[in-house]
Amino acid sequence: MRPATDGGTGEPFAPVAEYGFLSDAETTALLAPSGNVEWMCLPRVDSPSVFGSLLDRDAGYFRVGPAGVDVPAARRYIPGTLVLETTWWTPGGWLVVLDTLLIGPWHHETDRSHTHRRAPTDYDADHVLLRTLRCVNGQVQVRLDCLPVFDYGVVAARWEYSGPGYHEASAGGEGIDLRLTTDLNVGFEGPLATARTLLKQGDTRFVTLSWSEHAPPTTYDEAQTRLTWTVHHWQHWLDRGRFPDHPWRSYLQRSALTLKGLTYAPTGAVAAAPTTSLPEVQGGERNWDYRYTWIRDSTMALWAFYTLGFDWEANDFFYFIADVAEAAGGHLQIMYGVDGRANLDEQVLGHLCGYDGARPVRVGNAAYLQEQHDVWGGIIGSIYLYVRKRDRLDDRLWAIIVKQVEVALAHWRGPDHGMWEVRGERRHFTSSKVFCWVAAHRGAQLALIRGDTERAMEWQEAADEIHADILAHAVDERGVFVQHYGTTSLDASVLLIPLVGFLAPDDERVRATVFAIADELTEDDLVYRYRTDETDDGFSSGEGTFTMCSFWLVSAFVLIGELDRAKALCEKILSYASPLQLYAEEIDVHSGRHLGNFPQGFTHLALINAVMQVIRAERRERHEPFI
Template identity: 80%
Template sequence: MVAGSQAGEPFAPIADFGFLSDCEATALVAPSGNIEWMCLPRIDSPSVFGSILDRDAGYFRVGPAGVEVPAAQRYIPGTMVMETTWWTHGGWLVVTDALLMGPWHHETERSHTHRRAPTDYDADHVLLRMVRCVNGQVQVRLDCMPVFDYGRKPAHWEHTGAGYHEAVARGNGVDLRLTTDMNVGFEGSLATARTLLKQGETRFAALSWSEHPPPRTYEAAYERLTWTVHHWQHWLDRGRFPDHPWRSHLQRSALTLKGLTYAPTGAVAAAATTSLPECPKGDRNWDYRYTWIRDSTMALWAFYTLGFDWEANDFFYFITDVAEAADGRLQIMYGVDGRAELPEQTLDHLTGYDGAQPVRVGNEAYMQAQHDVWGAIIGSIYLFVRKRDRLDDRLWKIVVKQVEDALANWRTPDCGMWEVRGAPQHFTSSKVFCWVAAERGARLARIRGDEERALRWQEAADEIHADVLANALDARGVFASHYGATTLDASALLIALLGFLPPDDKRVRETVLAIADELTEDDLVLRYRNEETDDGFACEEGTFTICSFWLVSSLVMIGELDRARALCEKLLSYASGLQLYAEEIDPHTGRHLGNFPQAFTHLALINAVMQVIQAERGEEPGPLS
């Protein structure tokens, strides 16, 4: 056991973590004050602090000495800067945490189509932790124990020329520099400091990993923190948020999505973590630090709806970049840097979050055939072009390739949008997304002035539409999970959201109500019943929060506004204390499950909340594209 080990400490609930980001790296802050997850130099790099997956895999704590439960955690309003407050027997202590943002560094590498927003700042590559004693006196403890390469390479610290106030540790291609106004000593791989703070006294610690200089005094640290606070608040000010009691949930979701965006490319990662379990101590543990093409249409809709056109366009440019680089042969997912290969491996030396194994890095789902990818990218291009009413040669080439691929493959089975690792099926949602590709493609062809393709693609869309209606409905007229099935699947809620059928169609209404009544636990929606669907796993997952928000949107669309509002209120009550969501919720305990924070959940939240608010104002609900 290495010095400073957390072995034996309980794992904090997933929902109790705070989320920090500088739009290149991210960090999770436990209630204990520990940074328990941080990958450097970017979100999908190997971890430097990984104790959320194994107590000996590294952590960074600043807080009161001893085991203390914080009195409160909050974000400074409108920011990604977090404050944790402790009450001890001697006094009150506040720790402020941030991944610093600074002015745009022009040398930063970016994709050739990546644009800059007027208020964009760049990552400073500094994790700043500031400590203030509010009253009384508190013994403060700093423990920094990085373990590089997912807990495989313990750090070796050495002092720099700045004496006992600065130390450096090197490993796995990362140079970590710890700068502080406390005296730092070493205990093996642990860098540690102790100091007694009295009322009004302050300290800081900055961990940096690039050529950007860290602050070396408290005053400089405070100035950099103020800069970062203003950056986030200025960014949020660009958005359009309705004056409504749910406004804060929209704002936090927007900030979270921005925090999950990898600024050099504009890609939005699905989550900041890997292998947080979807069922306690189970094996449904996946790496979500990548970007899914499927998320694109909903991401663009959310960003455009809230007024963040720069972010929507950046994600759009990323998607078209990877489509062009692959000569149109799209995968379902990519690395945030656009790389295509995401080989999956298990890290058997890690015990996993609260014993959930295996721990996986990489995601072999990138090799799966999923037919929703064509509809997702064509839907995204249509959303982008609709705001401009023009379609250039570069985008048109992508459109033609994607629509033709959809038409060539729509009759074959696939793995479905849930990436089941059982036998391929003719999934209903996959056919619907192929219809989206053809139908939106026909609209784009008309904008382009290509009437021949518009006619041919519309005829194909009509053929897919008829095929779905002939094969995907069960005996009672409800859309089933796949052709020939009688089982329900929450992805059928997308039928109205994507405009496949009008919301007043009886089959849409019956499907929405069947899912609400039969595919829920305590009103929260399951993807499917595990006992009815072969997905390759025995343990049961929780309810999928994105699906529950889809149900809110669908209830609005079929005219069940009161029911939609009640469900939305219930879902918002399940948010963490910092208004964050993991992927799933245990309907019986309210416990969050899966990777955290989850982009797709926050995207669906924005859609659902905006649908309810618009309906309350008498506006007609419409499809996502």
């Protein structure tokens, strides 16, 4: 049953953009500015929450920080890492807290279904959340409050001492065994583990929460050693990348680290976000679970990883996508669990009040049952990128290609729910038809690599038929691509037309479409995915501007030769980044608030694409090498 508390954290909900993101590439956590861990699911990103006060103030939290002070003086990531540093000022002194999910030497007993193909590494998730404290000046009264509530805020923790003295405690629930280890003296108040102490200048303390057989640090010195190991892991990982020398490089690096943090290392799958049900409009009902991996994201994810030099990560994700495609045969879903599972049944958690009152709170995602025709272009596009890196096409991949292209050609003429997963009537969405063209056209190119000229000709003829059908039915009287057949409404997804090579960037229809979206589907230059009053998506409420669509417009401006507009828009979107250079899915153009799940992987993928497009165009203009 749920614990009886005084209202959980007792704090108002922080703006979404104020949260810090931690990851060990298996587990993720979100930290509020107050020092509260308000979202953490164990043992992996799509498991039930242990700390869930992000969605209900009674659903568990874990605070470390100064007593009586909730607003930090400064927060930053240790450069090149996912280690978060928070600096606190109090009337008596200054306190620095470092938070991270530890990375350690490879634990060989870990179950890895894809180990033989994963990136070679000596590092692995330690399954330990480490929080260190250091008083740098004066004296500071600090406090620790750890209140786990298992199974999305349903089952209260029951603490007991599990070590000598009052420094180690354990709690269990719903198959998760937690261990709290610290050099503070811990006491229990029902489900709450708590500690208080006064730190003077130079004093240090540590706290760890662990949930597996991997041993946590037992002294501050050991904690500091393992923290240093984790810092070096992230910095060494980032050093493998290729980042151009440019004022926007830090955004590329933070996006790369975020995508790595959203990766579930045992399989290589990249989750769309680590959260569920953060609303797309304040207090609204557009609240979805994004803790899964979308096939449509795969092509852009591979492009981003390959472009930045992270071939191992790209290959890991590709192997995951290939495995699920092979297992699915002709029934490829639009999304899967990060472990590859197909069943993502959606349910409403009626006992949770939601972030800032936004209900319902959903876990699972019923969109996995939808028919979306972009999925075949996503998988074939991914295989095309992978094969181009190797100039080799084996029998296994060829069998997947044949199956997915044939399914695309059998279904492209029908309506679907579209890439935005509308829960209204099926339509002949333009972007869905374009991705069916991608499946046929890229399939034909892959057939030539394979040496199967007969299939290459057959598939290219089908691609040409799809191409002609789109041009005949998806272009309005102004020469602008519309959302779906039989409408004049605009949709930002058609910005992908030049990005996937459907038409040349200098085609007048492409230029007209880009300008129309820039003029008619924006507010203060930021792009909506569509006008909600013109689209039957199953909901009556509106939504914010979609940040990835704004970045798509940047990329489209570059491609059509409007570099100055691209640079100005890109600089503007980057100015909306969170203080830690993270992005949610949407931005409220009136307040600047981030909306939707956070941090959102597709937004960071679109950022990488847009920023790299701008930098490359700038250097072409100056006749300089790219990197």
